[in-house]
Amino acid sequence: MSELNFYTAGSTLDAKSALDVEALETIYRLEMSGEHFYNLLADRVGNEEAADLLRKNAVEERGHARRIARALSIKTGTEWSPTAEQEILLDAPMPDSIDAPLFLAVVKGEIDGDAGYQHWADLETNEDIARLLRLNGREETVHAGRAQQVYEILSR
Numbered sequence: 001m002s003e004l005n006f007y008t009a010g011s012t013l014d015a016k017s018a019l020d021v022e023a024l025e026t027i028y029r030l031e032m033s034g035e036h037f038y039n040l041l042a043d044r045v046g047n048e049e050a051a052d053l054l055r056k057n058a059v060e061e062r063g064h065a066r067r068i069a070r071a072l073s074i075k076t077g078t079e080w081s082p083t084a085e086q087e088i089l090l091d092a093p094m095p096d097s098i099d100a101p102l103f104l105a106v107v108k109g110e111i112d113g114d115a116g117y118q119h120w121a122d123l124e125t126n127e128d129i130a131r132l133l134r135l136n137g138r139e140e141t142v143h144a145g146r147a148q149q150v151y152e153i154l155s156r
């Protein structure tokens with residue numbers, strides 16, 4: 001796991017089957033790291049309006065991690081909490097320039113994130129877990145909208 005970073009961890013998830021405990025734990029780490037990723041961008045974007053939008057996404061990524069922790073508690077039948085190792089954020093190396101085109105890539109990542117969540121919700125047999133996955137997914141599309149706004153602000 002340690003060789004993975006924020007940009008590559010998602011590729012370890014198997015799209016063909018429902019999320020198992022290990023996959024949900026990877027998503028937990030991705031979401032917690034997503035909060036950090038957005039705050040790093042907000043700190044570097046050099047525009048207050050854009051930074052506010054990015055910090056809103058950051059807060060909601062932490063909420064997504066909380067929903068995944070709930071899903072893990074349901075799946076394991078016991079109150080799930082991360083191990084010390086699972087609490088380590090994935091490395092998210094920042095590009096040299098935080099400019100408009102970067103946010104088009106973020107838009108795509110978020111739209112793909114929604115599609116992934118809806119896909120895994122379809123495969124999920126537990127309705128409560130499926131509902132949590134769909135809630136996260138819908139907010140990823142909201143995040144895509146904010147990233148699109150950041151793109152437009154930086155393109156002015």
Ligand SMILES: [Fe+2]
Nearest residue numbers: 031034061064
């Ligand atoms: Fe998320």
Ligand SMILES: [Fe+2]
Nearest residue numbers: 110139140143
């Ligand atoms: Fe997101």
